[in-house]
Amino acid sequence: MAKTETRLTAATADRHWLYERAVQNPDAEVEFFDHVFAAEYGRKPGFLREDFSGTTYLGYKWAARRPDNTVLAVDLDGPTLAWGRRVHGEPLGEAASRVTMVEADVRDVQAPKCDVLAATNFSWWGFHTHESLRRYFENCLESLRDEGVLVLDIYGGPEAQVPQFEEKECEGFTYIWDQDEFNPITHAYRCKIHFRFPDGSEMLNAFEYDWRLWTIPEVRRLLLEAGFRKSEVYWEGADEDGEPDGEFDVSEVGDSSPAWVAYIVAYR
Ligand SMILES: C[S@@+](CC[C@H](N)C(=O)[O-])C[C@H]1O[C@@H](n2cnc3c(N)ncnc32)[C@H](O)[C@@H]1O
DSSP: OHHHHTOOOTTTOOHHHHHHHHHOOHHHHHHHHHHHHHHHHSSOOOEEEEETOTTOHHHHHHHHHSTTOEEEEEESOHHHHHHHIIIIIGGGGGGGGGEEEEESOGGGOOOSOEEEEEEOTTGGGGOOSHHHHHHHHHHHHHHEEEEEEEEEEEEESGGGGSOEEEEEEETTEEEEEEEEEEOTTTOEEEEEEEEEOTTSOEEEEEEEEEEEOOOHHHHHHHHHHHTOSEEEEEEEEEOTTSOEEEEEEEOSOOOOOSSEEEEEEEEO
């Protein structure tokens, strides 16, 4: 009975709560940031800037990870930042005081300078042209300390260009990734997130993205043009069944998976 009462429905569920459970994996990402920074500079980073931070789920994990870790979270959307402050910040106590939120366009913030600047879940795909993406990268470079890294995630493979729905069962709900439209001429890419619940109710268009599907070679070229010293690609390994294993290593040779996720790391 209690189980039925707590069942999620479209009317009772919160879209940020659903998104975080379905999409984000901040524990793995903070681990990854430590790894890439230490591999280059031989020490742990302290100051993370999270661009397009949304609820700042990742940023609060970073603050909680070490007592001297600090965070600058930047997002345009005040209510989403406020949601994160209430849900993640308030229960965190002292560590939350080391997270500063700024409601602004990521291109308008350059200070204070950080060790790691992260733009995850492909949010930087909101920049559609080479000029606008280069300008964003120039701003990232300007925002990094002398020893600093920019971490971007990216996905691709032939399936990324196919209009399709992809469903994933999560605890208490179904996550639906909707690749709604892809224009092969401009690479304009419209995607949506919907959620479905055990009672059959649906939360349609919970999130919508007007993106440009970028490729790794284009992005690496723009990073160099923006002034980054070098970039590396961290490609995901595979387990014995050939399934992605969640372990990312530097590589110049990917495999031709129908769909892949990778990280591009750029060094100041
Ligand atoms: C896909 S969510 C990313 C949430 C979270 N960082 C994650 O990894 O899942 C995209 C966020 O980017 C924000 N955003 C989009 N364009 C922006 C810009 N130019 N400057 C700052 N925030 C922006 C939106 O308000 C939204 O919260």
